[in-house]
Amino acid sequence: xxxxxxxxxxxxxxxxxxxxxxxxxxxxxxxxxxxxxxxxxxxxxxxxxxxxxxxxxxxxxxxxxxxxxxxxxxxxxxxxxxxxxxxxxxxxxxxxxxxxxxxxxxxxxxxxxxxxxxxxxxxxxxxxxxxxxxxxxxxxxxxxxxxxxxxxxxxxxxxxxxxxxxxxxxxxxxxxxxxxxxxxxxxxxxxxxxxxxxxxxxxxxxxxxxxxxxxxxxxxxxxxxxxxxxxxxxxxxxxxxxxxxxxxxxxxxxxxxxxxxxxxxxxxxxxxxxxxxxxxxxxxxxxxxxxxxxxxxxxxxxxxxxxxxxxxxxxxxxxxxxxxxxxxxxxxxxxxxxxxxxxxxxxxxxxxxxxxxxxxxxxxxxxxxxxxxxxxxxxxxxxxxxxxxxxxxxxxxxxxxxxxxxxxxxxxxxxxxxxxxxxxxxxxxxxxxxxxxxxxxxxxxxxxxxxxxxxxxxxxxxxx
Numbered sequence: 001x002x003x004x005x006x007x008x009x010x011x012x013x014x015x016x017x018x019x020x021x022x023x024x025x026x027x028x029x030x031x032x033x034x035x036x037x038x039x040x041x042x043x044x045x046x047x048x049x050x051x052x053x054x055x056x057x058x059x060x061x062x063x064x065x066x067x068x069x070x071x072x073x074x075x076x077x078x079x080x081x082x083x084x085x086x087x088x089x090x091x092x093x094x095x096x097x098x099x100x101x102x103x104x105x106x107x108x109x110x111x112x113x114x115x116x117x118x119x120x121x122x123x124x125x126x127x128x129x130x131x132x133x134x135x136x137x138x139x140x141x142x143x144x145x146x147x148x149x150x151x152x153x154x155x156x157x158x159x160x161x162x163x164x165x166x167x168x169x170x171x172x173x174x175x176x177x178x179x180x181x182x183x184x185x186x187x188x189x190x191x192x193x194x195x196x197x198x199x200x201x202x203x204x205x206x207x208x209x210x211x212x213x214x215x216x217x218x219x220x221x222x223x224x225x226x227x228x229x230x231x232x233x234x235x236x237x238x239x240x241x242x243x244x245x246x247x248x249x250x251x252x253x254x255x256x257x258x259x260x261x262x263x264x265x266x267x268x269x270x271x272x273x274x275x276x277x278x279x280x281x282x283x284x285x286x287x288x289x290x291x292x293x294x295x296x297x298x299x300x301x302x303x304x305x306x307x308x309x310x311x312x313x314x315x316x317x318x319x320x321x322x323x324x325x326x327x328x329x330x331x332x333x334x335x336x337x338x339x340x341x342x343x344x345x346x347x348x349x350x351x352x353x354x355x356x357x358x359x360x361x362x363x364x365x366x367x368x369x370x371x372x373x374x375x376x377x378x379x380x381x382x383x384x385x386x387x388x389x390x391x392x393x394x395x396x397x398x399x400x401x402x403x404x405x406x407x408x409x410x411x412x413x414x415x416x417x418x419x420x421x422x423x424x425x426x427x428x429x430x431x432x433x434x435x436x437x438x439x440x441x442x443x444x445x446x447x448x449x450x451x452x453x454x455x456x457x458x459x460x461x462x463x464x
Contacts, residue, residue, distance in 0.1 A: 001155045001165060002026055002052075006072055008096055011159050013079040014056045015094045017086045021057035021319075022079075022096070025296065026070075026155040027338040030115050036126035036145040039134070044119060051338035054079050058086050062320050064341035099163035104294065107301075108287045110169045112198040114149035122147055125173070125201055129210045133177045136214035139221060141185070143210075144176040147201065148193075156298035164298045170289065170443055171200045172432055175210055179217035186223075186406070188216025188373075188392070193289040193432030193443070200287075216373060216392050219404050226393055226408035226460030232368035233410065233456040234361055234396065239374055239431030241446035245349055246379040247386040247414025248279065252306050253332070254321035254344040255438065261382050263415045264312060272312045273418040276354055276451075279307035281316055283331060283347035289432035290348040290445040297333035297342055304330050307418075318344040336440020343439045350447030354424025358450045361423045363399040369408060369458055370394040370401055377410075384414035387459075409459040417453055425449035 007024050014022035028050050035043040052075060053066040065082035067074060126145045133143035152168040172193030179186050190213045194200045235243065248264075256262035264272060273279070283292045283301035292301045297319050305313050317325065318333035321344055334345035362370070370393065377388030388410045395402040430447035 001028070001153070002070065004099060004163065006075065007157045008099065009072070010054065010075045010079045011096045011157065013076050014054055014083050015096070015159060016080065017083040018094070019056040019058045019083060019086050020094050021159055023055040023156070023158040023297070025053040025055070025338055027051055028153045029337065030151040032114055032147070032149040034122060034126065034147040036130055038142060039130060041123060041126070049337070053338040053341070054082050055341055056082055056086055057320065057323070060323060061087060062341070066338050094159065096159045097161035099157055099161050102162070102164040102298070104164065104166060106167070106293050107284060108195045108291060108293070110197040113169065114151060114171060114198055117198040121202070122198070125206070129173070129175055129206050132206055132210035133175065133214045136177070136211055137179070137218045139179045139181055139218055140177055140214055141180040142178040144178070146174040148172045148174070149198070154296070156294070156296065158298065162298040164294055166293050168195065168292065169197050170195055171197060172289070173201055173204060175213045177214040177217040179221045181221055184221060186217050186220040188213045188220065191432055195287045195289060195291045220392055220406050223404035223406040226369070226405040226458065228458060228460040230455050230457050232365055232452055232454055233458065234365060234368060234370045234450060234452045235374070235448070236370070236372045237425065237427050237447070237449050238429035239433070239446060240371060241350055241431065241448035242374050242433065243377070243386065243388055243410065244279070244351060244414065244418065244448065245346065245435070245444070245446040246377060247384050248418055249346050249349045250379065250381050251384055251414065252315050253346070254315050254317040254325060256381055257315050258321040258324035263384050267312050268314065270312055271310050272415065273307050273310040274421040275310045276421050276424045277307055277310055277418055278305065278352040279349070280305050280352055281332070281346050281349045285348050288348050288430060288445050289443050290346070292347060295331045295333045295342070296335045297329065299329045299331040299333065301347065302331045304332070316344045316346065318342055334439060334442050336442055340440040343437070345437060345439060345442055346435065346444050348430060348445035348447065350428065350430065350445070351424065351449065351451065353426045353428040353449045356423050356425050358425050358427055361425055361450055361452050362396060362401060364423065365396045365399060365452065368396045369405070370396050371410070379414070386414055387411050405460070407461050411457040411459055417456060420454045421451055422454045423452040425451060
């Protein structure tokens with residue numbers, strides 16, 4: 001990492017044309033990616049990347065530059081070049097406040113750094129998972145296993161006196177099972193991840209995760225076409241939360257709210273959801289995939305209650321959009337790497353548990369759709385309109401789970417859907433994923449207990 005004197009010089013150089021805030025983001029990142037497919041290791045790539053990002057504010061103007069050059073001459077050149085993009089004259093010399101290094105106590109203990117572990121140990125896990133998937137059923141034609149590991153060391157300093165360092169370590173194993181009967185092919189997947197080292201991968205219950213991916217693929221191979229119409233929909237816990245992440249979470253980020261590009265803009269204190277819904281973004285959860293000690297602007301992670309019992313309480317705010325909103329940062333400024341300027345992003349976002357059991361929710365549903373595993377989808381951020389595939393669905397009939405269904409999609413509006421949640425379970429779970437936006441692709445958790453929405457339009461192949 002860079003020394004304090006050099007960083008102070010870079011921050012000062014960035015303010016020479018009249019900027020009122022400057023920031024330096026230093027990143028040293030190690031990554032390892034392994035792909036095991038068709039019974040063999042197809043790819044194993046490790047690498048290291050180092051770079052520095054420089055950001056300048058003047059009022060509501062923002063400039064960002066980055067470089068791989070980390071000599072004093074190269075960094076000062078990049079800072080001065082970025083400063084030239086600031087409009088106006090340097091009528092008042094802005095100063096860099098004295099910096100004191102923050103003392104950070106990590107909430108995410110790590111036992112084995114990924115880079116220190118032999119690849120033979122990692123390959124053994126992949127081979128074990130492959131064997132479990134392929135031996136599950138004769139219809140399993142292939143297992144696809146992806147191991148993703150990352151060590152990210154960052155230093156963040158700014159002209160307001162922030163000087164902080166952090167080490168983020170993440171590990172994820174994505175398991176995909178492919179089932180085929182000669183005429184049709186279906187997939188099932190599971191991708192557990194955590195803010196942990198190799199101890200997470202080596203400690204996974206592969207019998208559970210690998211068999212669950214295989215079971216889902218085999219089940220969907222023999223499923224009936226889903227009906228079309230408007231139905232009560234039961235969304236299972238863990239990754240079921242992706243629908244609210246996409247259709248509501250992004251609408252609560254300051255990057256949308258500050259520009260009035262969100263259906264939730266200017267609605268603090270108003271009722272925006274059902275009484276059953278408390279929606280939280282919490283970057284402090286120990287060792288969770290989306291957790292952080294500090295955000296990518298040097299702000300400490302925190303628990304942000306966004307919606308409480310249906311009432312909108314606040315937003316996820318970064319420094320720049322906080323200027324537009326005249327509001328303080330909520331520790332929500334995140335970015336993929338030094339190549340991106342940060343903006344407001346989610347960490348671990350979830351609907352808080354309710355009082356119903358999963359059995360009670362199903363028993364209370366006379367006719368509807370049970371979405372066990374959600375797939376991908378698309379959302380229009382300005383309106384919240386969404387379209388999501390269900391990877392594994394079932395018909396619910398007379399309070400019981402009936403036959404499996406495939407080809408189902410959920411079509412609706414996030415702001416309206418969250419108002420129609422009428423039962424929330426007590427089995428909160430989190431699912432690991434990657435979220436893409438203007439500041440790149442970042443690790444996030446989506447989560448919820450099982451819950452029921454009184455009505456969603458379901459697109460399927462057959463009418464009810």
